[in-house]
Amino acid sequence: MAFLEIAGLKKRFGSVEILKGIDVDLEKGGFLVLVGPSGCGKSTLLNTIAGLETITEGEIRVDGRTINDLHPSKRDIAMVFQSYALYPNMTVAGNIAFGMEMRGVPAAERQKAIDKVAKVLQIGHLLQRKPSQLSGGQRQRVAMGRALVRDPKLFLFDEPLSNLDAKLRVDMRIEIKRLHATTGTTIVYVTHDQIEAMTLATKIAVMRDGEVQQFGTPAEIYNNPTNIFVADFMGSPAMNLVPATIGGNGSGLSVVLQRDGREPISLPLADPPAGLSAFQGKPVIFGVRPEALTDPEGAERNASNIATADCHIEVIEPAGSDTFAVTNLGGKAVVARLRADAKIQPGTVTPLAFNLTKAVFFDPATENRIL
Amino acid sequence: MSVIATPARQRTGVSARTVNRIVIYGLLALFALFYLMPLFVMLVTSFKTMEEIQNGNMLTLPQAPTFEPWAKAWGETCVGLTCAGIKGYFWNSIKMVVPAVLISTLLGALNGYVLTKWRFRGHTLVFGLMLFACFIPFQSVLLPMATILGSLGRFGVTLRNATGLSFGLGNPTVNLVFVHVVYGLGFTTLFFRNYYEAFPTELIKAAQVDGASFFQIFRRIMLPNSMPIFVVTVIYQFTNIWNDFLFASAYAGTGDAMPMTVALNNVVNTSTGVVEYNVNMAAAMIAALPTLLVYVVAGRYFVRGLMAGAVKG
Numbered sequence: 162m163a164f165l166e167i168a169g170l171k172k173r174f175g176s177v178e179i180l181k182g183i184d185v186d187l188e189k190g191g192f193l194v195l196v197g198p199s200g201c202g203k204s205t206l207l208n209t210i211a212g213l214e215t216i217t218e219g220e221i222r223v224d225g226r227t228i229n230d231l232h233p234s235k236r237d238i239a240m241v242f243q244s245y246a247l248y249p250n251m252t253v254a255g256n257i258a259f260g261m262e263m264r265g266v267p268a269a270e271r272q273k274a275i276d277k278v279a280k281v282l283q284i285g286h287l288l289q290r291k292p293s294q295l296s297g298g299q300r301q302r303v304a305m306g307r308a309l310v311r312d313p314k315l316f317l318f319d320e321p322l323s324n325l326d327a328k329l330r331v332d333m334r335i336e337i338k339r340l341h342a343t344t345g346t347t348i349v350y351v352t353h354d355q356i357e358a359m360t361l362a363t364k365i366a367v368m369r370d371g372e373v374q375q376f377g378t379p380a381e382i383y384n385n386p387t388n389i390f391v392a393d394f395m396g397s398p399a400m401n402l403v404p405a406t407i408g409g410n411g412s413g414l415s416v417v418l419q420r421d422g423r424e425p426i427s428l429p430l431a432d433p434p435a436g437l438s439a440f441q442g443k444p445v446i447f448g449v450r451p452e453a454l455t456d457p458e459g460a461e462r463n464a465s466n467i468a469t470a471d472c473h474i475e476v477i478e479p480a481g482s483d484t485f486a487v488t489n490l491g492g493k494a495v496v497a498r499l500r501a502d503a504k505i506q507p508g509t510v511t512p513l514a515f516n517l518t519k520a521v522f523f524d525p526a527t528e529n530r531i532l
Numbered sequence: 533m534s535v536i537a538t539p540a541r542q543r544t545g546v547s548a549r550t551v552n553r554i555v556i557y558g559l560l561a562l563f564a565l566f567y568l569m570p571l572f573v574m575l576v577t578s579f580k581t582m583e584e585i586q587n588g589n590m591l592t593l594p595q596a597p598t599f600e601p602w603a604k605a606w607g608e609t610c611v612g613l614t615c616a617g618i619k620g621y622f623w624n625s626i627k628m629v630v631p632a633v634l635i636s637t638l639l640g641a642l643n644g645y646v647l648t649k650w651r652f653r654g655h656t657l658v659f660g661l662m663l664f665a666c667f668i669p670f671q672s673v674l675l676p677m678a679t680i681l682g683s684l685g686r687f688g689v690t691l692r693n694a695t696g697l698s699f700g701l702g703n704p705t706v707n708l709v710f711v712h713v714v715y716g717l718g719f720t721t722l723f724f725r726n727y728y729e730a731f732p733t734e735l736i737k738a739a740q741v742d743g744a745s746f747f748q749i750f751r752r753i754m755l756p757n758s759m760p761i762f763v764v765t766v767i768y769q770f771t772n773i774w775n776d777f778l779f780a781s782a783y784a785g786t787g788d789a790m791p792m793t794v795a796l797n798n799v800v801n802t803s804t805g806v807v808e809y810n811v812n813m814a815a816a817m818i819a820a821l822p823t824l825l826v827y828v829v830a831g832r833y834f835v836r837g838l839m840a841g842a843v844k845g
Contacts, residue, residue, distance in 0.1 A: 208737075211737075211741060212740075213737050213740065213741075232740075233737075233740045233741045233743075234740065234741060234742065234743030234744075238741065239741065240737070240738065240741045242734045242737065242738055243734070244732055244734050246732065246734035246735050246737065246738035248735060248738075248739070248752075248753055248757075249757055250753075250756035250757050259739070259742050259744070259752075260741070260742035260743055263742050263743040263744050263748065264743055307738075307742075
């Protein structure tokens with residue numbers, strides 16, 4: 162039995178359905194990231210777990226106990242808010258101890274708990290300051306301290322890093338990951354940043370319009386997206402989604418990509434998904450991640466199905482660690498990821514290697530993956 | 533736009549701006565003088581002897597400054613038929629104003645808290661009706677309120693006969709506190725609602741997760757972070773209630789509970805012998821001092837608080 166179980170969860174505001182039946186579960190010590198664009202219901206879902214929003218239908222269980230109607234303070238959870246929500250009138254120590262104070266924990270015990278958490282987060286020197294005297298990263302730490310001190314069954318994070326600058330965000334991301342590894346707590350984490358989702362999660366739920374689009378490990382989500390939305394949302398730079406047709410010549414299938422003013426590229430598929438044969442002669446969406454589209458020398462050597470085709474390079478974007486080349490296929494800009502020192506010039510025609518083992522196909526009508 | 537024309541225009545621009553400044557500040561100074569004139573006359577007159585007032589110019593400074601008019605106003609002057617100064621009435625006002633201000637402010641804060649952070653169906657309607665209370669003219673509530681206060685007084689008598697305690701019902705000071713609290717609620721609610729509208733809701737959520745109750749959140753989170761609007765509301769309520777004459781004269785216009793404003797009116801209207809302008813002025817100054825004091829002490833929060841409420845909400 163999973164540690165956190167959410168079954169058939171629905172949330173309606175009047176006639177508007179915000180959450181349309183969510184089924185998610187998480188093992189003890191797991192790290193679940195709810196990711197999706199703004200308004201997809203991920204924060205609402207987190208608030209229902211916290212008990213800050215009521216639910217219309219369904220069930221939430223933590224460690225086998227149904228917590229649907231419990232007050233937030235009785236759920237044995239702790240939450241870190243996007244704005245940190247530190248009480249401005251209290252010192253850092255006061256902030257961390259407020260929950261214990263409300264539960265009537267004696268002062269000596271509170272002090273002991275504060276000191277312990279301050280040590281873990283290295284905020285001992287800040288304890289007597291007010292939140293207004295702290296930097297963004299320090300506030301973030303205090304907010305985490307306030308959650309940690311409760312030693313709860315479940316940690317909830319609501320976009321905790323979105324108010325930090327880029328550098329600090331990466332540092333704090335690593336810190337959260339380390340904290341998770343050392344304390345072994347169970348975490349539910351909301352973000353709209355797919356990199357945070359990929360790096361932190363043991364399980365990801367990609368959400369859109371109040372529905373879970375896909376639920377799985379980061380690798381599953383990244384390599385085997387169930388539909389175009391997930392494929393497009395996860396990964397940076399985003400997966401190339403190119404309109405294509407499926408050609409066949411008796412022995413095997415191939416994917417045919419249109420090019421401007423020249424004859425189409427036809428790439429033979431060595432091991433096409435079973436469902437693809439039904440699409441012979443029909444349009445599909447061909448999905449290939451930039452790292453699966455590279456210069457022939459940089460292509461993965463042990464991939465079983467690599468096809469090379471000449472492409473007209475329109476733009477080069479050197480990013481330091483990689484060089485991105487933009488070409489045009491099927492009427493769309495397609496990004497290829499090359500080695501940093503790849504000798505390539507814009508405006509030239511260069512062979513690019515397609516790693517078709519990693520390619521995915523979608524039905525343009527349903528937007529679902531063809532398996 | 534020629535090269536030569538530009539500096540020339542700049543020069544005339546600067547001088548025109550200087551002239552503008554002079555005109556603006558000159559006018560402002562003039563208005564300020566005009567506005568401060570009565571205060572000045574009151575102040576200097578209150579330190580003059582009667583002799584000097586009868587002989588001299590209103591605007592001259594006192595030749596032999598004396599505190600006697602102030603002492604007389606405080607301790608000896610006649611209010612109606614009793615001649616024990618205004619000190620008793622001053623305390624009457626304090627006894628009435630302090631509870632009225634505190635109760636109406638706290639209730640307004642509580643209303644604002646509920647109307648923004650514990651919203652219920654129809655909260656906008658309730659707020660709209662409370663706002664409406666701000667626009668009801670004083671005069672129109674005089675008679676209905678008198679009826680209500682009368683009923684409360686009778687109920688107080690019944691209560692005293694039954695239990696030995698009237699809980700202040702029927703006491704004119706309590707009546708005035710009640711009237712001012714009811715009348716002030718619309719304003720205090722408006723102030724606090726607009727302030728709390730911009731108050732981060734995540735703080736309330738965090739406190740809920742921490743296990744704080746409705747009133748614990750109010751007392752520990754909302755109130756300590758409401759200083760600016762608290763000061764605004766206290767100044768506003770204090771000034772209004774202290775200066776109120778209509779309710780004071782209608783519900784406590786005679787007898788021992790008479791507030792300062794009514795007493796001052798009686799001092800000035802007492803027509804026995806010479807009109808003691810210096811004493812009258814001193815009495816008026818004493819009556820005005822508390823509001824002045826409140827403003828001076830808390831004034832710097834006033835503007836800040838007004839702005840805080842205005843930006844969002």
